[in-house]
Amino acid sequence: MEKMINKDVEKQLRQVFGAMKEDITLVLFTQEGECYSCEETKQLLSEVAELNPHISFVEKDIHKNADEASKYNVELTPSFVVLDKEGNYRGVKFNGFPGGHEINSFISALMELSGNASEVSxxxxxxxxxxxxxxxxxxxxxxxxxxxxxxxxxxxxxxxxxxxxxxxxxxxxxxxxxxxxxxxxxxxxxxxxxxxxxxxxxxxxxxxxxxxxx
The missing domain is CATH 3.40.30.10 (Glutaredoxin)
Known part of the structure; x- marks a missing residue:
């Protein structure tokens, strides 16, 4: 399978992720059968997780793991949450493929939860x-x-x-x-x-x- 993240973008992301201080986990919920953009989302998250040891990735079936999906208020697929270093859900969720311009909000969420939080007044x-x-x-x-x-x-x-x-x-x-x-x-x-x-x-x-x- 052709990689979704090309060499130039991979190099840029490795540099950005180099500032990560804490572990985070991406928990993706998918389902068997019809699931628009599930495979693309799985591939992107899997490739991103390979770029830095602070990032872990796990995929779960929304029906077989209904209790966990309910814990994170996940009702759609594909849907993923970002957990902090303690494995806590901090209310950060993406429903659908975070590509195009949304790669920016995706990267921002990863950096914020990995110990690079921006300040508010x-x-x-x-x-x-x-x-x-x-x-x-x-x-x-x-x-x-x-x-x-x-x-x-x-x-x-x-x-x-x-x-x-x-x-x-x-x-x-x-x-x-x-x-x-x-x-x-x-x-x-x-x-x-x-x-x-x-x-x-x-x-x-x-x-x-x-x-x-x-």
Missing amino acids: PEIAARIAKIDKPVNIKVFVTLSCPHCPGAVEKAHKLAMLNKNIEGEMVEAQTFYDLSTKFNVSGVPKIIINDTLELVGNQPIEAFLTQIESL
Whole structure:
């Protein structure tokens, strides 16, 4: 099978991943039979895991491992979560193939959870810390959308900083029924707790204002 990551990109990723400080685990849920982009996602994650010893990769069948899928609130395939060095789920999830522009949000999540966390202002950190109710943030994207990774990264950052928050990328074309349910006509489209919505790569303050209104 031809490799998905070419030599030039592999060299760049090895350099980026060289800054990793802690172990992370990619847990991919797939299923037998019809599973659009499952093989591509498996191949990409497998190749990425080979680039640095801090990255581990495991594939699980969503039906045979239903309890574990439920633990991470995984209902779609392909879907994967990124676990930290303690094996904890920090609310970082990708539904669909993280290719195209979304490779940026994928790499960002890996670096953040491997000990290279970016900082937010004290004011923003305080607002995030006060969130005490379950919050789910879905960011609908397409792989050709240059503004989508920024929105995904903000959702993931919120999740990493508060255990009550879950941030997930949803590839709109792969999960067409879900996109239709939430009237996704442009991306990025952000859905919070299945009721509130934002459109575009909004600042993190906009996410917080919506969350605080729940």
